[in-house]
Amino acid sequence: MATKVATMLQLPYESTDSSSKSSVGHSQTPKKSAIKTSPLKLLDPGRSKLTTVETKRIVSVLDEAIFKVELISLISHITEFLDDLSTILGSELMGTLKEHEEGLKQEDGRGDLVGTEEQIRHLQLHQQAVKSSIRNILRLFQADPLASQAVRDEAYARDLSFEIFIKGLSEFRGFLLEKLLTSPLEEQEKVQFMEEISLRDKKNTETIAALEAELATAIQSRDNEIMKMNAAIRDLKSHLLHLEKSSESHIQRTKQEAEKLQKGELRISQAKCAKIQQDIHQLRAQLNVLIIDNRDSELALRKKKYKVEMEIENWIQKYDADMGEKQTEFEEVDAVYTEEKAQLAELKEKYAVLEQEYSQIKEERKRSQEKKERAERELAIMVRAATHIQAFWKGYLVRSLLKSKRKKKGKGKKSKK
Secondary structure, eight states, X not given: OHHHHHHHTTOOOXXXXXXXXXXXXXXXXXXXXXXXXXXXXXXXXXXXXXXXXXXXXXXXXXXXXXXXXXXXXXXXXXXXXTTTTHHHHOHHHHHHHHHHHHHHHHHHHHOOOSSHXXXXXXXXXXXXXXXXXXXXXXXHHHHOHHHHHHHHTTGGGSOHHXXXXXXXXXXXXXXXHHHHHSOHHHHHHHHHHHHHHHHHHHHHHHHHHHHHXXXXXXXXXXXXXXXXXXXXXXXXXXXXXXXXXXXXXXXXXXXHHHHHHHHHHHHHHHHHHHHHHHHHHHHHHHHHHHHHHHHHHHHHHHHHHHHHHHHHHHHHHXXXXXXXXXXXXXXXXXXXXXXXXXHHHHHHHHXXXXXXXXXXXXXHHHHHHHHHHHHHHHHHHHHHHHHHHHHHHHHHHHHHHHHHHHHHHHHHHHHHO
16 A cells, blocks of 8 residues: 555655665665755755846845844834943944934924924925934944944844844845846746646645545445454354353363263273382382493493593694694794795896896897998998999099090191191
């Protein structure tokens, strides 16, 4: 039934057996539900601080309004106990508060004025004077944080209506701050989440109603079964009373038969007891004979046991001596092994260093060999280049000599002519 309810309400459910099994492995692997974040965190603001100047100004204006209302609600209390707070308020604040109090007293002392227009004009002037006086008082309080804090500490004297108003402002400030810290996308997600919650709540309500109807049917069927069982119990009780009455006579007859059987069995048992007593005497005589025989064999076994124990003690002493020698030998061999192991470790370290040096030398040789081969290749290239240059130069000299000879021959022929 509980499993069915949990499934229909879309809630996690575990039976008592599964919970006892899961509690054993709880210390080893954490549950996934403990790792997931709570869905209610979607209702929290996405940011913890205001980022824009406009939002900060809105909240600061509201904070200033709450601060002023808190001070205004305590002005009557301050003027009543002005002398007690004179050391904290200061001379300027004291003078302003006294002027405010005198203005209120003068207005109360004038009484009703004749004429509607004059009364309205006087009330307007009085309201402006009170507003101006309260603004001046609030300005002085804002300039003196210690005095304002001292006055706010007198919150116990505040009127209930002011307390309700300030509480409403504080709640409005929290609501406004939450709205300012929430982006439109987060607001949409919250609305969607609340719709899902309401839909789920509606489904759960319908499920609960169905389960309650099912429960009422089950209770009705259980009551019917209980009524049937009560009727069966009444029938059984009447039958039991009838059996008790009929069994009393049966018990009397059974007792008489049992007494007769008991007397016969008593005579038979007396004869059996006499025979058993005779057998006991015979067995005791046999037991005494066996005890004497067993004492002799026990003495012989004790001697044999003592001899075996002495041999065992000798073997143990010999074993201890042999094991002592073996232990000494083992310790010597272990010391030699430890020393050789240390030497082996040292040799391994030296080998590692030598291997590293060898690899470095091998690498350097390889690089020098490559450098030498590169130099030889460059030298061969330069030799071939020099050979080609010399060949070209020799050819050039030969051609230039041949040209000069040809020119000389040509001049000689011209001179002969």
